[in-house]
């Protein structure tokens with residue numbers, strides 16, 4: 439596993455205990471994604487990638503058929519422990535798994551779903567193709583990830599000083615749709631208001647999302663303070679959630 443991926447997993451493991459206190463945007467995204475689920479009920483074999491503490495897992499469980507099976511997975515062992523502790527159900531299993539190297543037993547799957555984990559993947563097009571191959575004919579891939587509009591205010595505050603922020607370059611809806619044949623992508627934007635920019639950054643650390651894009655060098659403290667001050671109090675931060683949906687041709691059921 440790459441050093442970066444180990445770092446991402448370690449940051450999420452360290453945040454497993456605080457995640458639920460700060461996951462406002464993640465709750466909103468999980469609700470948006472749940473609104474796009476097939477059914478209810480959800481039938482057959484279901485794989486969830488990047489389950490975290492189980493926010494979206496819970497929404498899957500609520501819709502799960504009595505005979506269905508849900509395998510919830512995450513890169514971070516601490517996140518998996520946390521989700522397992524909070525969600526007991528005989529139809530639900532857990533595995534520590536890198537979604538970019540997926541060979542979980544139990545496929546092919548009727549549904550592969552993931553809420554706000556794919557923005558951490560190193561090679562999203564290759565991973566989407568691999569996941570699509572793990573679907574049963576007629577099965578659905580449903581992925582919520584972050585879009586280019588995410589943290590627009592934070593990026594703009596850096597750009598005003600001729601700097602680039604540590605936030606990754608997320609795709610826009612068109613670029614994401616082009617990554618997988620047959621995929622459609624919807625975009626939803628919403629804002630979260632924080633007391634100030636420091637509170638925004640703290641909320642990212644509390645959910646384990648503080649790892650910067652590859653190659654980012656931390657800014658001098660004074661520059662960072664100027665950027666934070668320019669965002670004002672309170673400070674409103676935009677999130678853009680992209681929901682990719684693809685149903686594999688054929689009818690396997």
Ligand SMILES: C[S@@+](CC[C@H](N)C(=O)[O-])C[C@H]1O[C@@H](n2cnc3c(N)ncnc32)[C@H](O)[C@@H]1O
Nearest residue numbers: 450488489490493512513514536537553555558
């Ligand atoms: C922002 S959290 C979202 C968690 C959950 N889905 C939710 O809706 O609250 C992102 C999760 O993705 C996981 N993750 C990051 N990269 C991953 C990878 N390559 N494979 C599996 N999980 C990954 C992290 O460990 C973390 O738990």
